[in-house]
Amino acid sequence: MWQNCTSMKITSSPTQPTTLTCPACGLLCDDVLLTTASPVAVKVACAKSVTFFEQTYSADNPSFGIPSVAGQTTDLNTAIKAATDILRKSNQPLFAGLGTEVQGMRSLMRLAEKTGATLDHMHSEGTVRNTLALQNSGWQTTTLTEVKNRADVILAIGTDIVSSHPRFFEKLVWNTESLFNKPVPEVIYLAAPLNASGENTQAGISPAGTQPMVIPAATEQLPEIINALNALANGKNLNIDNIAGVALSSLQTILEKLKAAQYAVVVWSASNLKFAHAELTVQSITQLIAKLNETNRVAGLPLNSGDGDTSVNNTSTWLSGYPTRNRFTNVKSGGKPEYDAYYFSTKQQLENCDALLWVSTFNAHQPPPDTGAPTIVIGHPNMQFTRAPDVFIPVGIPALDHTGTMFRLDSAVALPLKKLRDSNLPSLSQVTQKILDILSC
Amino acid sequence: MLTLLKNGKIYDPARGKDGVIQDIYIRDGRIVNKPSDTEKISRTYDLAGKVVMAGAIDMHSHIGGGKINIARMMLPEFQETRKYSEPEAHICTPNCSHDATPNTTDTGFRYIEMGYTAAFEPAIMPINARQAHLEMADTPMIDKGGYAMLGSDDYFLRMLAAKKDQKSINDYVAWILHATQAIGIKVVNPGGISAFKFNQRKLDLDENHSYYHISPREILKSLSTAVHELGIAKPLHVHCNNLGAAGNFETTLNTMGASDGLPMHLTHIQFHSYGTEGDKKFSSAAAQISEALNKNKHITADVGQILFGQTVTASGDSMMQHLNAKHANPKKSVIMDIECDAGCGVVPFKYRDQNYVNALQWAIGLEIFLSAEDPWRIFLTTDHPNGAPFTSYPHLIRLLMDKSFRNEAFAKLNLDAQAMSNLTSIDREYSLYEIAIMTRAGAANLVGLHDRGHLGVGGGADITVYTDQLDREAMFSKPDYVFKDGELVVKDGKVVKVTWGATHTAKPAFDISVEKDLKDYFDKYHTIQLDNFKISDDEISNDGRGSVIVHENKQPSH
Numbered sequence A: 001m002w003q004n005c006t007s008m009k010i011t012s013s014p015t016q017p018t019t020l021t022c023p024a025c026g027l028l029c030d031d032v033l034l035t036t037a038s039p040v041a042v043k044v045a046c047a048k049s050v051t052f053f054e055q056t057y058s059a060d061n062p063s064f065g066i067p068s069v070a071g072q073t074t075d076l077n078t079a080i081k082a083a084t085d086i087l088r089k090s091n092q093p094l095f096a097g098l099g100t101e102v103q104g105m106r107s108l109m110r111l112a113e114k115t116g117a118t119l120d121h122m123h124s125e126g127t128v129r130n131t132l133a134l135q136n137s138g139w140q141t142t143t144l145t146e147v148k149n150r151a152d153v154i155l156a157i158g159t160d161i162v163s164s165h166p167r168f169f170e171k172l173v174w175n176t177e178s179l180f181n182k183p184v185p186e187v188i189y190l191a192a193p194l195n196a197s198g199e200n201t202q203a204g205i206s207p208a209g210t211q212p213m214v215i216p217a218a219t220e221q222l223p224e225i226i227n228a229l230n231a232l233a234n235g236k237n238l239n240i241d242n243i244a245g246v247a248l249s250s251l252q253t254i255l256e257k258l259k260a261a262q263y264a265v266v267v268w269s270a271s272n273l274k275f276a277h278a279e280l281t282v283q284s285i286t287q288l289i290a291k292l293n294e295t296n297r298v299a300g301l302p303l304n305s306g307d308g309d310t311s312v313n314n315t316s317t318w319l320s321g322y323p324t325r326n327r328f329t330n331v332k333s334g335g336k337p338e339y340d341a342y343y344f345s346t347k348q349q350l351e352n353c354d355a356l357l358w359v360s361t362f363n364a365h366q367p368p369p370d371t372g373a374p375t376i377v378i379g380h381p382n383m384q385f386t387r388a389p390d391v392f393i394p395v396g397i398p399a400l401d402h403t404g405t406m407f408r409l410d411s412a413v414a415l416p417l418k419k420l421r422d423s424n425l426p427s428l429s430q431v432t433q434k435i436l437d438i439l440s441c
Numbered sequence B: 001m002l003t004l005l006k007n008g009k010i011y012d013p014a015r016g017k018d019g020v021i022q023d024i025y026i027r028d029g030r031i032v033n034k035p036s037d038t039e040k041i042s043r044t045y046d047l048a049g050k051v052v053m054a055g056a057i058d059m060h061s062h063i064g065g066g067k068i069n070i071a072r073m074m075l076p077e078f079q080e081t082r083k084y085s086e087p088e089a090h091i092c093t094p095n096c097s098h099d100a101t102p103n104t105t106d107t108g109f110r111y112i113e114m115g116y117t118a119a120f121e122p123a124i125m126p127i128n129a130r131q132a133h134l135e136m137a138d139t140p141m142i143d144k145g146g147y148a149m150l151g152s153d154d155y156f157l158r159m160l161a162a163k164k165d166q167k168s169i170n171d172y173v174a175w176i177l178h179a180t181q182a183i184g185i186k187v188v189n190p191g192g193i194s195a196f197k198f199n200q201r202k203l204d205l206d207e208n209h210s211y212y213h214i215s216p217r218e219i220l221k222s223l224s225t226a227v228h229e230l231g232i233a234k235p236l237h238v239h240c241n242n243l244g245a246a247g248n249f250e251t252t253l254n255t256m257g258a259s260d261g262l263p264m265h266l267t268h269i270q271f272h273s274y275g276t277e278g279d280k281k282f283s284s285a286a287a288q289i290s291e292a293l294n295k296n297k298h299i300t301a302d303v304g305q306i307l308f309g310q311t312v313t314a315s316g317d318s319m320m321q322h323l324n325a326k327h328a329n330p331k332k333s334v335i336m337d338i339e340c341d342a343g344c345g346v347v348p349f350k351y352r353d354q355n356y357v358n359a360l361q362w363a364i365g366l367e368i369f370l371s372a373e374d375p376w377r378i379f380l381t382t383d384h385p386n387g388a389p390f391t392s393y394p395h396l397i398r399l400l401m402d403k404s405f406r407n408e409a410f411a412k413l414n415l416d417a418q419a420m421s422n423l424t425s426i427d428r429e430y431s432l433y434e435i436a437i438m439t440r441a442g443a444a445n446l447v448g449l450h451d452r453g454h455l456g457v458g459g460g461a462d463i464t465v466y467t468d469q470l471d472r473e474a475m476f477s478k479p480d481y482v483f484k485d486g487e488l489v490v491k492d493g494k495v496v497k498v499t500w501g502a503t504h505t506a507k508p509a510f511d512i513s514v515e516k517d518l519k520d521y522f523d524k525y526h527t528i529q530l531d532n533f534k535i536s537d538d539e540i541s542n543d544g545r546g547s548v549i550v551h552e553n554k555q556p557s558h
């Protein structure tokens, strides 16, 4: 399966595919070009993608790809055994981080079923806000190819889109070819967090130089602002000039543009809505969309946060019946899944768990949270720690060291990830399977 | 290793066997001839008095892909309803489960525990096919497969609008079958899912799509011809226009003529058999539909029976589901436009026996079942989970086989609905042989599984053994034994061994040059590469559990 050694070797894969699927954000661009495999170099990629593919081997990190137990380097089998011991002793393990793809999540679910673990993703705050809105009222949404070919108005609420999804405008808004000869889209930013120079909305300037409509407001004011938009959409008269500093006339303009559009798309990023009961604001956005669809065509596009959150949410749902933040009980009789979007959060469970398994295979810079409980990290080979976990098992990076499958932010599309090089790093699934094997005997 | 099933009462319509006592020998997963006396038999099951049938095949059940996963996410409360009995569902028995959205493991387990050994996902959106196969790969015990949805995808609509020749359409359809690892082609509200994206809210059979200026009839003609000329077994699977709308039976009758006599399968026909008579302007058109079904030999249909209780409707028909969303119970729904490929609508629904419309829907489904003269052309489905969860099949079988049970249930319905149905005037009771046709031999024939659905020599040894009981619901809920590919996997209604099943596909020959134009289309308009649209065999088999079976490219006969 893999070599059990204490040094890291990377050789390039003999077959070099030319196009790659980039897992570095929820757009999952699969047009990224591999120029050389050793070292990995890419083009047609954004800076985020270049960082993901190219900063994956670091010669100045002597412990790159090397397992450790209690901070001391060791071999893989010893590390796996130490991790198994921790899980065997644990009654309430927490599997968190979950930075992985479909196959990795499948294996973690099997291990969770066996050990009675609680599962939560590192970016679940945003996921859960959307899920709660979905569970309260449902929604009407669209997907990337529809945006590319139909959207003539893009309303971005509380997000600049590009900070989290860099190639959104390049690929889906300013495309010159579209199926139905749609006009160049109008872009509206409502309460997008603006950086000092305002340059984060530059992606919304059309190639011909048309400026986007930028309506500044603090993100925390969105509940009031969206409620007002809903009131206007329902034909209510609001006898005020402004809401939370936003002129009522601006909101009227937004509404008119949404109604005049052939196909308007409303984009939000739930992870940006960092205030209490933000799920109600998501719900308010989806209600606005539902109202407009009585007569027009408008669709929502919820952004995700990355590190495999959409893949993990989907895989969890079909395997257990429940989306992110669930756990298994009744381990002896096969494992019964339970769901609690609040109580099974990492934050809540860190206080109760007696072991933490932290997973981050895409990202070297997502360390585990501090906890008194014994901590196992299965992660990116370039992870470095200020406080060493009890066990560190470096594993292959999906889309570099092994194949896999990932879901795009719209959940409609799942794409295969390629393997670019031969490393002697095991995959997360292989490590998890090995732990399961030891636990079963 | 040789296994002997001894003295069972065999119901094998594919071989004309109606309750004959016969032995079955199994070797290496296959049914074999009686071996020579010198050969050692490793295991013998004495099945004296037991009913033996091939494993059942569900030819239409939403078991994999985005829609059901959306339903699971939206309705976590359903997971608590596994053994739930609701007051208004008083027709149900303890065997009924109301888990409309089981996880993949439960899906496989519940199917095999009822003696089903295969199920087909009828609405694989080509762009979402990878997810459908991922979910089906995680569904244990049973074989699976699916029908790829076409007819609202812009690539096809552009071809049709540009009057591309039939050969080009055929090549595209075949390419889709390969790329999505499907065994059949489905069309949902022909053209309507696309029309909804252009803000059209209704599309009749002869009405034009506002952008492409083509009608559903043209779409049906083109796709049914393609499927026929490619020679795959499964006829075009048709979800008609106007799903669920009062008066839609006329659309359904006209749709039967849209293929000019080429085979078509009209799915969940119960939902398309509504008239507009009576005070409530909603009535049964089962008589008209049944008459036409009996007459039109090129048409097959599955019923899509509703049963009372909580469920969720999950359909590719975003246009009609958007309209139905106002009846959502609980009040929430998901409507999606997807990838210039299709769409979906997920709307939870609670069928109540005291609701006039629901009660009549229940009666309409049964009227259709009981009026079908040819059991080879009608199939037992609830359109899981749209009419009811598949776990209610044993209950449905009893309704078909037991007239007094059926009439007792009918007597509890909404009184106005009772007045509008002639169900109690129908005396027919299905026989075990006819049930075996509907759920085994006919289904295998329809989908094109030549080595399943029968107990003849050479067949795959998917076999279900029941105790003959007067209570047919109890009987079909809990088989004594189920063999999957020759292995004993269920004993006394409980799984004793976990297996994973295979994926059935059809891969007719086609001209690969079709990819040239497709590549150009993908590069210009899509958001993924053409190569990533295609699902390789490895993706299905590389976890070591799944495998792909390719079925021969020819029409079956019985």
Ligand code: SF4
Binding pocket: A022, A023, A024, A025, A026, A027, A028, A029, A032, A044, A045, A046, A047, A048, A049, A165, A166, A167, A168
């Ligand atoms: S936009 Fe996202 S998916 Fe595309 S290349 Fe950049 S990081 Fe990768």
Ligand SMILES: [Zn+2]
Binding pocket: B060, B061, B062, B122, B268, B383, B384, B386
């Ligand atoms: Zn269906």
